Amino acid sequence: MGLMEKFFGISWGIHPEDHKRPAADAATRVMPMPERLYISLAQHLGAPALPTALVGQKVKKGELLAKPQGVVSAAIHAPTSGVIAAIGEIPAPHPSGLPVLAVTLAADGEDAWSETLQACDDPFALEPDEISRRVAAAGVVGMGGATFPSALKLSSSRKAGVTTLIMNGGECEPYLSCDDRLMRDEAAAIVDGIRLMLHATGAKLAIVGIENNKPEAIHAMQTAAAPFGDVRVRPVPARYPVGSEKQLVQTLTGKEIPAGALPAEVGVVVHNVGTAKAVHEVVRLGRPLVSRMLTVNGGLVKTPGNVVAPLGALVEEVLAFAGGLAAAPARLIMGGPMMGMSLPHARVPVVKGTSGILALSGAEVADHREESCIRCGHCARACPMGLLPLEMARHIQGDDLKGAVKLGLKDCIACGCCAYVCQSHIPLVQYFAHAKGTLAAEDRARLRADAAKKLVTARNARLAAEAREKAEVAARRKAEREAAAAAKAAVAAAAETATEAGAAA
Amino acid sequence: MFTAIFSLTILGATLGLALGIAGRFLAVEANANVAELEALLPGTNCGQCGFPGCSGAATALVGGAAPATCCPVGGKALAVAIAEKLGVRLDLSGVADEAPKLALVAEDLCIGCCRCIKTCPTDAILGAPKQIHNVLKEACTGCAACVAHCPTEAILLHPVPVTLPHWVMPKPSSAVSVGNCVTSFAERTAWV
Numbered sequence: 001m002g003l004m005e006k007f008f009g010i011s012w013g014i015h016p017e018d019h020k021r022p023a024a025d026a027a028t029r030v031m032p033m034p035e036r037l038y039i040s041l042a043q044h045l046g047a048p049a050l051p052t053a054l055v056g057q058k059v060k061k062g063e064l065l066a067k068p069q070g071v072v073s074a075a076i077h078a079p080t081s082g083v084i085a086a087i088g089e090i091p092a093p094h095p096s097g098l099p100v101l102a103v104t105l106a107a108d109g110e111d112a113w114s115e116t117l118q119a120c121d122d123p124f125a126l127e128p129d130e131i132s133r134r135v136a137a138a139g140v141v142g143m144g145g146a147t148f149p150s151a152l153k154l155s156s157s158r159k160a161g162v163t164t165l166i167m168n169g170g171e172c173e174p175y176l177s178c179d180d181r182l183m184r185d186e187a188a189a190i191v192d193g194i195r196l197m198l199h200a201t202g203a204k205l206a207i208v209g210i211e212n213n214k215p216e217a218i219h220a221m222q223t224a225a226a227p228f229g230d231v232r233v234r235p236v237p238a239r240y241p242v243g244s245e246k247q248l249v250q251t252l253t254g255k256e257i258p259a260g261a262l263p264a265e266v267g268v269v270v271h272n273v274g275t276a277k278a279v280h281e282v283v284r285l286g287r288p289l290v291s292r293m294l295t296v297n298g299g300l301v302k303t304p305g306n307v308v309a310p311l312g313a314l315v316e317e318v319l320a321f322a323g324g325l326a327a328a329p330a331r332l333i334m335g336g337p338m339m340g341m342s343l344p345h346a347r348v349p350v351v352k353g354t355s356g357i358l359a360l361s362g363a364e365v366a367d368h369r370e371e372s373c374i375r376c377g378h379c380a381r382a383c384p385m386g387l388l389p390l391e392m393a394r395h396i397q398g399d400d401l402k403g404a405v406k407l408g409l410k411d412c413i414a415c416g417c418c419a420y421v422c423q424s425h426i427p428l429v430q431y432f433a434h435a436k437g438t439l440a441a442e443d444r445a446r447l448r449a450d451a452a453k454k455l456v457t458a459r460n461a462r463l464a465a466e467a468r469e470k471a472e473v474a475a476r477r478k479a480e481r482e483a484a485a486a487a488k489a490a491v492a493a494a495a496e497t498a499t500e501a502g503a504a505a
Numbered sequence: 506m507f508t509a510i511f512s513l514t515i516l517g518a519t520l521g522l523a524l525g526i527a528g529r530f531l532a533v534e535a536n537a538n539v540a541e542l543e544a545l546l547p548g549t550n551c552g553q554c555g556f557p558g559c560s561g562a563a564t565a566l567v568g569g570a571a572p573a574t575c576c577p578v579g580g581k582a583l584a585v586a587i588a589e590k591l592g593v594r595l596d597l598s599g600v601a602d603e604a605p606k607l608a609l610v611a612e613d614l615c616i617g618c619c620r621c622i623k624t625c626p627t628d629a630i631l632g633a634p635k636q637i638h639n640v641l642k643e644a645c646t647g648c649a650a651c652v653a654h655c656p657t658e659a660i661l662l663h664p665v666p667v668t669l670p671h672w673v674m675p676k677p678s679s680a681v682s683v684g685n686c687v688t689s690f691a692e693r694t695a696w697v
Contacts, residue, residue, distance in 0.1 A: 042669065091577070096672045370677065427677045437673030442582055444671070452646045453548040455627035
């Protein structure tokens with residue numbers, strides 16, 4: 001791609017209508033605490049958290065509810081003070097509507113912070129690892145939507161010798177403006193968080209990439225970052241998906257991350273600006289991640305805007321607080337319209353990765369019948385990863401997943417550019433998601449089969465050992481019996497000889 | 506006597522040499538495919554294919570006596586792998602790719618007879634005489650070897666419930682595409 005880009009400019013990506021305003025310009029509203037919160041234990045990438053709080057226990061805001069389980073996992077804290085009403089399954093914010101384990105918290109209305117929180121006045125005096133440790137203890141995850149535990153990224157970047165910290169303020173998804181709003185409102189806190197992350201990762205320079213359709217956010221961030229030489233704000237051209245990790249790194253540094261590699265390979269690490277705000281709150285104020293900014297938008301939302309909602313509030317309640325809906329939505333989406341998840345209903349909770357809630361009208365939702373591919377090649381031009389979506393989809397339609405993998409299915413970032421430009425309305429991303437899921441299921445089945453084979457071998461070895469032992473015992477018994485019989489015979493013979501001798505005498 | 510010993514030694518040595526050479530040059534090679542296929546098969550020797558264990562099935566597959574779809578435990582994925590290994594065409598229409606199943610003991614019916622424990626190829630059943638048995642779901646392969654041995658029909662196969670981390674997005678049907686949000690807004694401004 002390099003040479004072509006030099007002469008003809010960037011060719012990947014799309015320019016969808018962004019629908020960000022008026023929501024982005026409306027003042028941020030803070031949602032009042034609902035009566036009950038449903039705090040999912042699987043709000044992050046990796047293993048679900050293990051509940052430590054007990055039903056009936058009184059907790060303060062910010063107290064630990066569940067601890068991380070395994071290496072890739074995150075802690076979960078109480079978003080308000082109250083009593084744990086239940087620990088059980090609730091519908092997950094997921095297209096499948098399957099259940100997920102959650103802690104139900106009945107709020108007491110006081111919203112009192114825990115007294116044990118550890119604030120810090122001079123965090124730059126702390127060891128870098130101590131910052132990572134505090135970020136891990138506070139359950140901070142990537143706020144852009146990927147929800148990878150941030151502390152792992154901070155500590156591993158230090159080990160990998162990362163030199164540049166890329167801050168993602170791209171927010172290229174249409175409709176969403178929560179990062180935009182956060183940068184306008186809390187620029188100083190974000191810059192402080194960025195400097196703490198520089199300290200934790202050992203990187204020398206932070207570059208904040210912001211799409212040039214957010215001039216207010218660029219101005220606010222530039223003003224806040226002006227006193228610090230190691231934080232630079234760089235506008236990037238508005239183009240979906242420039243806010244994707246690999247594309248942002250390429251746009252800002254000119255370095256392409258190799259297939260299957262992490263950004264650390266080219267000496268960078270990418271964090272979201274929302275994560276920087278969370279890191280600031282954790283390290284400076286000692287406050288764990290218990291609420292987040294999210295965009296409520298879509299044609300049916302009466303007063304679209306950005307809302308600070310506690311984790312565990314129901315989507316239904318957030319929508320009601322934001323002014324309610326004009327009609328029943330044709331589609332309800334958590335996240336952006338390109339990569340978000342359509343929700344089966346609104347009785348699902350807000351989680352750490354909820355960047356937006358969209359209630360789209362029938363006019364905004366365009367369901368089309370899938371038609372045959374006309375091989376126009378628009379998808380191949382739009383693909384930011386330089387793949388051939390049309391060819392991959394053809395292989396998947398014929399259940400040839402291996403063929404799709406050969407064409408680079410694993411490099412697909414599921415951005416949806418291909419399906420957006422498809423003239424035949426082929427749901428290309430859905431094919432890729434299906435194929436990736438099936439491949440993962442096959443991998444799991446293979447691991448299971450290998451484990452079963454080991455069990456079979458162990459059982460056969462055990463049965464053989466048992467049979468051998470039995471045979472040995474039987475042989476010993478037989479030998480003992482024979483020896484006893486021989487001894488008896490010898491005694492009898494001796495007695496006989498004695499009698500004979502006696503008779504002879 | 507020496508003549509007899511001498512002639513028999515010569516005869517033995519000559520025949521031995523001839524047999525050795527024949528063994529070396531006229532050897533019938535053991536079919537390596539059998540071992541490779543056996544490695545693909547589940548290895549639980551459950552016998553559902555109708556052949557004596559997985560090695561028997563592997564031999565039958567190589568000999569062409571069994572279709573690539575003979576293993577009900579492995580399902581479609583295994584059939585595809587076998588067909589690829591053997592280079593045969595595959596007719597998957599007859600294979601019902603059932604969702605994975607696990608054995609489950611109905612506790613009100615189990616009499617604690619231990620018969621299922623003895624038949625389980627992966628030691629996945631736990632129990633003692635006159636105690637209710639239980640299945641370790643991590644070890645159960647759903648081979649159904651235990652089902653026939655239960656005198657009270659307490660042990661049956663049940664489909665594994667789909668959980669959130671194991672959910673797979675369904676393959677799009679040719680009908681109206683739903684589920685993915687990408688088609689969800691109508692405007693198409695610029696192509697590139």
